[in-house]
Amino acid sequence: MTSAREIIFVTGNANKLKEVKMILAPSENEPSPSFTIVNEALDLEELQDIDLEAIALAKCKQAVQILGPGRPVFVEDTALRFDEFNGLPGAYIKWFVKSMGLAKIVQMLQPFENKGAEAVTTIVYADGKGQYHTFQGITRGTIVDSRGPTTFGWDSIFQPIEGKGQTYAEMEKKDKNLISQRGRAFAQLKDFLYNSSDNQ
Numbered sequence: 001m002t003s004a005r006e007i008i009f010v011t012g013n014a015n016k017l018k019e020v021k022m023i024l025a026p027s028e029n030e031p032s033p034s035f036t037i038v039n040e041a042l043d044l045e046e047l048q049d050i051d052l053e054a055i056a057l058a059k060c061k062q063a064v065q066i067l068g069p070g071r072p073v074f075v076e077d078t079a080l081r082f083d084e085f086n087g088l089p090g091a092y093i094k095w096f097v098k099s100m101g102l103a104k105i106v107q108m109l110q111p112f113e114n115k116g117a118e119a120v121t122t123i124v125y126a127d128g129k130g131q132y133h134t135f136q137g138i139t140r141g142t143i144v145d146s147r148g149p150t151t152f153g154w155d156s157i158f159q160p161i162e163g164k165g166q167t168y169a170e171m172e173k174k175d176k177n178l179i180s181q182r183g184r185a186f187a188q189l190k191d192f193l194y195n196s197s198d199n200q
């Protein structure tokens with residue numbers, strides 16, 4: 001029996017890792033994949049840019065450089081774009097959450113009627129043969145006063161349009177994964193990895 005090929009997910013974010021493992025796992029009637037996901041919690045430098053694909057690609061190239069070529073690796077970068085702010089904070093949301101806290105982020109939109117936002121996850125996968133592949137998922141929603149546990153980033157202030165009026169933080173993980181930007185982006189990576197062993 002040959003052992004499963006390892007694919008490395010480089011992230012320092014335990015909440016992302018948990019969701020991604022769930023999303024990439026085989027569903028009930030799917031055979032087990034020929035790979036396993038392993039985590040490397042490298043602290044990668046992040047490009048300061050508006051271009052989400054450029055940020056994720058730079059992150060992945062850095063991971064390949066650190067881990068060495070020939071190993072399949074992926075990273076993801078997640079942004080929260082406010083309509084009223086022409087897409088900002090975008091990838092900078094991490095620093096807004098860290099420095100200001102959720103209540104002040106909600107307050108930033110108070111003068112405006114439009115509380116629309118979109119969550120975007122951009123994945124870059126390096127296939128071990130020198131090719132980079134990009135996948136992106138988007139979920140639209142509204143910024144609301146914090147509801148639910150505040151254990152993951154801005155989950156408690158983002159209410160997806162397609163949910164049942166709940167914030168991400170109030171939803172069961174499996175329900176969040178069905179409609180989330182991460183669920184959508186990783187469904188594409190899953191398809192790509194499951195449908196050809198050449199891709200690993």
Ligand SMILES: O=c1[nH]c(=O)c2ncn([C@@H]3O[C@H](COP(=O)(O)OP(=O)(O)OP(=O)(O)O)[C@@H](O)[C@H]3O)c2[nH]1
Nearest residue numbers: 010011012013076077078093094152153154155156
């Ligand atoms: O409420 C949330 N629901 C989500 O679904 C979600 N996904 C990411 N985030 C947060 O948004 C920033 C992204 O920054 P980010 O992509 O650079 O991540 P990170 O630096 O934490 O990890 P990584 O870069 O090592 O993978 C970080 O503050 C994350 O905590 C989320 N918050």
Ligand SMILES: [Mg+2]
Nearest residue numbers: 044046077094
């Ligand atoms: Mg990061």
